[in-house]
Amino acid sequence: MKTIKLITVIIVLTFFPTSSLFSQKNTTLSDPExxxxxxxxxxxxxxxxxxxxxxxxxxxxxxxAKRMITDHNAVIDQAVALVTKLSVTPKDNAVSxxxxxxxxxxxxxxxxxxxxxxxxxxxxxxxxxxxxxxxAVKDLLIPESDNKELKxxxxxxxxxxEAHLGHAEMVQMKLK
Amino acid sequence: MINFxxxxxxxxxxxxxxxxxxxxxxxxxxxxTKHIIEIKNMKFVPSELTIQKGDTVIWINRDxxxxxxxxxxxxxxxxxxxxxxxxxxxxxxxxxDYYCSLHVVMKGAIIVN
Numbered sequence: 686m687k688t689i690k691l692i693t694v695i696i697v698l699t700f701f702p703t704s705s706l707f708s709q710k711n712t713t714l715s716d717p718e719x720x721x722x723x724x725x726x727x728x729x730x731x732x733x734x735x736x737x738x739x740x741x742x743x744x745x746x747x748x749x750a751k752r753m754i755t756d757h758n759a760v761i762d763q764a765v766a767l768v769t770k771l772s773v774t775p776k777d778n779a780v781s782x783x784x785x786x787x788x789x790x791x792x793x794x795x796x797x798x799x800x801x802x803x804x805x806x807x808x809x810x811x812x813x814x815x816x817x818x819x820x821a822v823k824d825l826l827i828p829e830s831d832n833k834e835l836k837x838x839x840x841x842x843x844x845x846x847e848a849h850l851g852h853a854e855m856v857q858m859k860l861k
Numbered sequence: 862m863i864n865f866x867x868x869x870x871x872x873x874x875x876x877x878x879x880x881x882x883x884x885x886x887x888x889x890x891x892x893x894t895k896h897i898i899e900i901k902n903m904k905f906v907p908s909e910l911t912i913q914k915g916d917t918v919i920w921i922n923r924d925x926x927x928x929x930x931x932x933x934x935x936x937x938x939x940x941x942x943x944x945x946x947x948x949x950x951x952x953x954x955x956x957x958d959y960y961c962s963l964h965v966v967m968k969g970a971i972i973v974n
Contacts, residue, residue: 844903849964851965852964852965
């Protein structure tokens with residue numbers, strides 16, 4: 686297996702449904718673990734979007750959710766292609782596990798929400814989630830990734846996350 | 862025999878006119894400039910482009926994400942969804958503001974001199 690330098694990433698996941706996703710704690714991640722976090726973060730947003738497509742009646746929410754499904758799947762496809770090329774297996778780790786645990790809580794909240802409250806809950810969470818992921822990718826995962834192609838993929842994803850955040854904020858404003 | 866010569870002459874004349882017509886059409890098309898706008902990193906590059914009336918603008922999607930090109934105000938025209946590596950073109954005759962209807966924060970403008 687390719688030698689991959691360990692990186693120090695200061696991340697921990699203290700998850701609350703619509704607040705910060707990442708808070709600080711010393712965590713060490715290898716590049717396979719970074720890849721795992723990247724894939725899991727995309728899968729989580731897809732899972733939120735799938736609930737929204739089923740539950741919302743608002744066209745803007747549904748269109749946004751469908752966009753999240755398409756775009757985040759495109760990122761996962763790229764990540765899978767990269768790790769396959771590098772013969773690296775994404776490695777489950779404390780960060781990705783915490784992400785998934787937090788996501789379960791959010792999905793429960795989304796599923797329990799009344800139709801009246803759902804759209805706001807979903808889009809507020811999307812704004813918070815994208816802000817948290819952008820910060821983590823920009824300030825931690827990109828600088829700390831050792832493999833150039835992994836770093837390149839994360840850099841490619843960043844403008845998309847920023848565009849998603851801008852889109853989510855526009856929808857959020859319209860709902861107010 | 863005389864009729865055959867006349868027929869041959871007329872056919873030759875028509876062929877020459879047709880040939881010149883095609884060439885003229887090709888020449889007139891070639892005088893128009895083609896401009897390329899790349900779609901990359903969730904942006905239209907360049908985001909603002911100045912052209913001459915009748916020029917052709919070609920958009921090429923370099924992103925891994927699908928995009929489209931849609932007139933922003935009244936949605937009077939739109940491309941199909943462009944996957945990575947695909948392109949679309951339009952002859953532009955007036956100022957146009959456009960955006961990606963899939964990623965609504967992506968905007969561009971074409972200014973006709």
